[in-house]
Amino acid sequence: MNGSPARDERAQRHMDGIVDTPHRDGGRATPPGAAPARPKRGASMADVARLAGVSAQTVSRVSNGYPGVTETTRQQVLAAMRKLGYRPNSAARALKRGEFRTIGVILFTLSTTGNVRTLEAIAASAAREGYAVTLLPVAVPTQDEVRGAFTRLGELAVDAVIVIMEVHLLDAATVSLPPSTQVVVADSDAGDRYSVVDTDQAGGTRAAVRHLLDLGHRTVWHLAGPEESFAAQRRADAWRATLEEAGREVPEAVRGDWSAESGYRAGLRIAEEPGCTAVFAANDQMALGLLRALHEKGRAVPDDVSVIGFDDIPEAGSFMPPLTTVHQDFAEVGRLCVQGVLRQIRGESAERGTTLVPTRLVVRRSTAPPPTG
Amino acid sequence: MNGSPARDERAQRHMDGIVDTPHRDGGRATPPGAAPARPKRGASMADVARLAGVSAQTVSRVSNGYPGVTETTRQQVLAAMRKLGYRPNSAARALKRGEFRTIGVILFTLSTTGNVRTLEAIAASAAREGYAVTLLPVAVPTQDEVRGAFTRLGELAVDAVIVIMEVHLLDAATVSLPPSTQVVVADSDAGDRYSVVDTDQAGGTRAAVRHLLDLGHRTVWHLAGPEESFAAQRRADAWRATLEEAGREVPEAVRGDWSAESGYRAGLRIAEEPGCTAVFAANDQMALGLLRALHEKGRAVPDDVSVIGFDDIPEAGSFMPPLTTVHQDFAEVGRLCVQGVLRQIRGESAERGTTLVPTRLVVRRSTAPPPTG
DNA sequence: GACAGGAATGTTTGCGTAAACATCCCCCGT
DNA sequence: ACGGGGGATGTTTACGCAAACATTCCTGTC
Numbered sequence: 001m002n003g004s005p006a007r008d009e010r011a012q013r014h015m016d017g018i019v020d021t022p023h024r025d026g027g028r029a030t031p032p033g034a035a036p037a038r039p040k041r042g043a044s045m046a047d048v049a050r051l052a053g054v055s056a057q058t059v060s061r062v063s064n065g066y067p068g069v070t071e072t073t074r075q076q077v078l079a080a081m082r083k084l085g086y087r088p089n090s091a092a093r094a095l096k097r098g099e100f101r102t103i104g105v106i107l108f109t110l111s112t113t114g115n116v117r118t119l120e121a122i123a124a125s126a127a128r129e130g131y132a133v134t135l136l137p138v139a140v141p142t143q144d145e146v147r148g149a150f151t152r153l154g155e156l157a158v159d160a161v162i163v164i165m166e167v168h169l170l171d172a173a174t175v176s177l178p179p180s181t182q183v184v185v186a187d188s189d190a191g192d193r194y195s196v197v198d199t200d201q202a203g204g205t206r207a208a209v210r211h212l213l214d215l216g217h218r219t220v221w222h223l224a225g226p227e228e229s230f231a232a233q234r235r236a237d238a239w240r241a242t243l244e245e246a247g248r249e250v251p252e253a254v255r256g257d258w259s260a261e262s263g264y265r266a267g268l269r270i271a272e273e274p275g276c277t278a279v280f281a282a283n284d285q286m287a288l289g290l291l292r293a294l295h296e297k298g299r300a301v302p303d304d305v306s307v308i309g310f311d312d313i314p315e316a317g318s319f320m321p322p323l324t325t326v327h328q329d330f331a332e333v334g335r336l337c338v339q340g341v342l343r344q345i346r347g348e349s350a351e352r353g354t355t356l357v358p359t360r361l362v363v364r365r366s367t368a369p370p371p372t373g
Numbered sequence: 374m375n376g377s378p379a380r381d382e383r384a385q386r387h388m389d390g391i392v393d394t395p396h397r398d399g400g401r402a403t404p405p406g407a408a409p410a411r412p413k414r415g416a417s418m419a420d421v422a423r424l425a426g427v428s429a430q431t432v433s434r435v436s437n438g439y440p441g442v443t444e445t446t447r448q449q450v451l452a453a454m455r456k457l458g459y460r461p462n463s464a465a466r467a468l469k470r471g472e473f474r475t476i477g478v479i480l481f482t483l484s485t486t487g488n489v490r491t492l493e494a495i496a497a498s499a500a501r502e503g504y505a506v507t508l509l510p511v512a513v514p515t516q517d518e519v520r521g522a523f524t525r526l527g528e529l530a531v532d533a534v535i536v537i538m539e540v541h542l543l544d545a546a547t548v549s550l551p552p553s554t555q556v557v558v559a560d561s562d563a564g565d566r567y568s569v570v571d572t573d574q575a576g577g578t579r580a581a582v583r584h585l586l587d588l589g590h591r592t593v594w595h596l597a598g599p600e601e602s603f604a605a606q607r608r609a610d611a612w613r614a615t616l617e618e619a620g621r622e623v624p625e626a627v628r629g630d631w632s633a634e635s636g637y638r639a640g641l642r643i644a645e646e647p648g649c650t651a652v653f654a655a656n657d658q659m660a661l662g663l664l665r666a667l668h669e670k671g672r673a674v675p676d677d678v679s680v681i682g683f684d685d686i687p688e689a690g691s692f693m694p695p696l697t698t699v700h701q702d703f704a705e706v707g708r709l710c711v712q713g714v715l716r717q718i719r720g721e722s723a724e725r726g727t728t729l730v731p732t733r734l735v736v737r738r739s740t741a742p743p744p745t746g
Numbered sequence: 747g748a749c750a751g752g753a754a755t756g757t758t759t760g761c762g763t764a765a766a767c768a769t770c771c772c773c774c775g776t
Numbered sequence: 777a778c779g780g781g782g783g784a785t786g787t788t789t790a791c792g793c794a795a796a797c798a799t800t801c802c803t804g805t806c
Contacts, residue, residue: 044791044792044793045792045793045794046792046793054755054756055755055756055757056756056757056792056793056794057755057756057757057793057794057795058754058755058756059793060792060793060794060795061755061794063793063794064794066794067753068753068754068755069754069755070753070754070755073754073755088792088793089468089791089792089793090473090529090530091464091465091467091468091473091530091791091792091793092464092468092761092791092792092793092794093792093793093794094464094467094530094793095462095464095465095468095761095762095763095791095792095793096760096761096792096793096794096795097761097793097794098761100463100464100530102507102530109493110489110490110492110493110496111493111687116483116489117483117484119483119508120482120483120484120510123483123508123509123510124510127509127510132507132508132509132529132530133507133508134475134505134506134507134508135492135496135505135506135507135508136496136500136505137493137496137497137500156463156505157463157464157467157473157475157505157530259687260687260688260690260691261687261690261691263691264691285687285688285691288688288691288692289691291693292691292692292693295693314484314632314633314634314658315633315658315661315688317633317634318633318634318636318637318658318661318662318665319661319665320664320665320668320693322665417761417762417763418762418763418764419762427785427786428785428786428787429762429763429764429786429787430763430764430765430785430786430787431784431785431786432763433762433763433764433765434764434785436763436764437764439764440783441783441784441785442784442785443783443784443785446784446785461762461763462761462762462763464761464762464763465761465762465763465764465791466762466763466764467763468761468762468763468790468791468792468793469762469763469764469765469790469791470763470764470791471791
């Protein structure tokens with residue numbers, strides 16, 4: 001915030017170096033005795049134009065592939081560009097056009113599979129559309145932090161924002177969003193105020209629970225994710241609803257924090273429950289810890305206890321035993337997020353609403369009928 | 374899909390609510406008969422200046438925290454800013470300043486732990502320094518693809534680039550980097566042309582292999598990463614060197630592709646080797662697959678075979694058994710990358726060279742002395 | 747051969763910001 | 777009371793690009 005004088009001076013000196021001689025005819029020649037300071041700024045359209053013997057506008061036309069330029073001229077300009085190593089200044093371009101061709105992504109952490117995979121898909125989709133992706137991690141998921149991040153985002157060169165987090169954290173924060181910024185939210189509640197793209201948590205959960213019931217289990221226990229997580233909440237709700245629909249007893253959910261370690265701790269408790277023959281873990285990492293706990297306690301999977309996960313992380317097939325789980329199509333979520341913001345940017349549609357991406361049950365070897373008896 | 378006017382209107386109303394009325398009366402008057410197009414651009418310094426009754430320059434001074442503004446004036450300006458929902462236009466700012474305060478990160482994939490964790494640390498460090506991070510994923514690791522990515526980067530609003538990949542893929546590509554762009558490379562060869570920051574692969578490997586030898590194993594097998602990977606190469610080399618130094622026999626390395634699945638397949642082969650009592654896996658995921666293969670083949674870990682990994686992913690402690698592994702300090706790697714580019718940007722140092730981040734051996738329960746006999 | 751029509755190219759302008767320079771005004775010392 | 781110093785504020789300008797408008801020049805037509 002406060003400008004350190006030393007830094008300003010340095011910047012100043014630097015600027016002096018780069019702005020080189022205002023006289024036109026002099027061109028960009030380095031003064032004879034001067035140090036060979038590297039030019040900070042590259043060649044501009046004007047430089048190219050001068051070398052190619054055309055006007056700046058013609059260079060612009062070539063640069064943007066506009067028609068109305070003779071092939072001969074075009075080649076001259078291209079040659080000049082190459083020679084000078086010209087590349088368009090995106091700041092100037094953005095200033096002129098009023099858009100940055102950049103999408104901001106705001107999220108808490110890259111330590112959950114879902115966020116990372118979604119981000120990856122977003123980046124890929126955006127690149128395909130000619131958009132760059134700017135990352136905006138928020139250290140701590142408090143409203144204050146989020147607000148700060150949004151404020152920074154506001155100053156950032158971004159046309160739209162994709163938010164990977166719970167909507168309620170946005171609420172107070174939103175005030176600081178630039179007026180024309182479009183927002184799409186992943187991993188959150190149905191928003192009437194934003195577009196939301198999310199995995200079909202309920203559907204996936206239902207499939208998982210039904211799979212276990214269909215195998216003959218009396219009921220299904222739940223190793224839930226952290227309370228603050230919307231996804232965890234949704235999965236827990238759907239689990240309960242599915243059991244109730246089927247008229248089954250609903251055991252108390254055991255809570256973890258998504259980590260394998262928490263799954264292990266929870267697993268030690270679950271292993272003590274004699275009546276428990278099937279567990280639905282809210283993600284694969286916790287399922288991993290659960291498997292270890294059951295193993296240590298001598299409860300065989302799937303013979304004594306069936307375990308099912310959620311996410312289908314790449315390693316799930318290598319668990320012991322290979323994990324039956326609910327596959328999330330993160331790539332699709334990311335793709336839809338990008339598609340959503342782009343549509344909004346282009347003014348094609350401002351429709352709010354929730355888009356659900358279906359899941360797929362992947363049956364491996366951690367689930368089986370309950371032990372007879 | 375198709376833009377419904379009604380929807381657009383709702384969006385408009387909503388946005389107004391957020392930013393408390395952007396200026397309307399100003400120069401940007403909507404043509405009488407025209408559709409009520411939402412103001413694409415927000416308030417500018419001039420708008421704020423007008424409302425606050427000061428000059429644009431004073432607004433600029435307040436905006437940048439420069440001295441020479443009376444507290445009274447400052448408050449007036451701040452009030453005007455709030456009222457108009459003003460936020461600096463980063464494009465104009467960048468154009469004027471000649472810098473974007475943004476760092477580009479170019480990488481292949483977010484599916485390896487290392488890349489993700491490094492990226493996370495980079496983003497965090499950059500944010501702390503007031504820099505944003507722009508992501509530039511490259512779909513396929515070919516020189517052409519990389520070159521394309523760099524070309525796009527060249528047009529991108531970026532002051533510096535951090536490359537997370539092998540240097541040789543950069544070689545042909547670099548030509549298209551803007552002249553003044555600074556580059557730091559993570560996860561690669563010692564570069565005399567770039568600054569390199571990397572985990573001390575050799576040191577970590579040596580620690581792992583020595584740990585096993587010290588436990589009494591005659592020799593150590595190696596489950597290597599893919600040939601193209603520099604890190605995999607480095608670990609394999611160090612593994613061989615350590616064994617040779619100790620005068621031990623060097624078994625042929627078994628190659629995987631980093632995935633747990635490939636570790637499993639390799640593990641099935643390794644399990645058949647009667648003389649094998651210790652395996653050094655080049656990463657934790659492959660170690661996971663290896664554990665499963667050994668388990669299936671009835672080879673107990675660590676009683677029959679010791680297994681050690683590399684990375685120390687969060688789940689490593691929840692493997693069966695908990696995995697002894699080499700901890701990589703990705704956070705530090707990311708931090709040093711950012712520090713490196715910023716130093717270069719600021720002209721404090723143009724030194725090229727390799728910075729190695731030390732590793733730490735985390736001993737859990739997958740390693741033990743070899744079976745007696 | 748004069749002229750309309752249109753394609754190729756040039757000139758002007760302004761996007762929002764901040765450096766550089768120009769004023770203004772208040773307070774101080776003599 | 778007057779001149780000067782310095783802080784507060786205003787004015788001008790340029791950053792690089794591209795839309796809008798202006799100009800040039802060539803072609804074909806009668």
